[in-house]
Amino acid sequence: MNILLLEDDLILSAELSKFLESNNFACDRIYDGETFLRQIKGNTYDLYLLDINVPKVNGLDVCQTIRSFDKVTPIFIISAYGDLSDKKDAFTRLADDYLVKPFQFEELLLRINSLLRRKTSADRVDQEIIRIDDLIINKTEQKVFRGTTEIALTLKEFQLLVYLAEAQGRIVSKQQITEHVWEHNFNTNTNTVEVYINFLRKKIDKDFKVKLIHTRSGFGYYLSPI
Incomplete structure (x- = not known):
């Protein structure tokens, strides 16, 4: 499974990437939203992991841009912003999950696995249902x-x-x-x-x-x- 991480905190980015890779994920790290949007062109990922407060294009705008052409790849927001209004803004832009910093990496892993299981199940159902x-x-x-x-x-x-x-x-x-x-x-x-x-x-x-x-x-x- 391939994850694309948007996180401008170099230490947290490195720690997250190392943790995910130790749990059998491939993880590419990006530090600003503009580069992130370039990276997803021509590359396929199973999940996007986005911080909000990043340079050039913030994570919420990245989320909205992704959803303009990709309705199915899970988007997971990680942010220091913990107000209900912040979470509402993320879910309004069709993020799939939201975790407030600081968080335990094990909880992040549980939620990521849950999102990926749901996507796999939905893909399987879609293969058995034809809509015209x-x-x-x-x-x-x-x-x-x-x-x-x-x-x-x-x-x-x-x-x-x-x-x-x-x-x-x-x-x-x-x-x-x-x-x-x-x-x-x-x-x-x-x-x-x-x-x-x-x-x-x-x-x-x-x-x-x-x-x-x-x-x-x-x-x-x-x-x-x-």
Whole structure:
């Protein structure tokens, strides 16, 4: 796991980095907000650890900038500012946790591990749930919704819908559908694929304003809100 630390106190920065590395984290140290924002371009981290009162760009503004393009990487604020208004300001800018200095390193470690466990769990759930416009496909429970309306599908209809959704708007041919959904190559001159596409359209699109299942003549089918 990689952590990027923003802390201008050289002694605390070195101690934190050494402690985190002794607990199996890689930790890069940055001492001002401007350099920190340059560092995250083109580099991937599992968590950002930010002091507020740092040179050039303060930690709260760094937090807000990160959240403008990254909604998921945990952001942990460490600060000598302990007033409720300071904490409120940090959480308003979508920080995930806040610890007031001085603090015990062991408590910081417990909270970091908790944040990372939640992120891992959320990532796992997101992989099992597909969202396209107001369509929600829960692959684990094999349930489908348009908005709050649950739509009953047969197993083969569900498999076809998942295959279209996982193509992420790309066109898939009848041949590709038969290979992946039916798992064998029946004669694609038959109308089996068209029949099941029509089944899905009646259930997924018919009663809803935004149509999701589309045909490109001579090429195949795709699922998109446009």
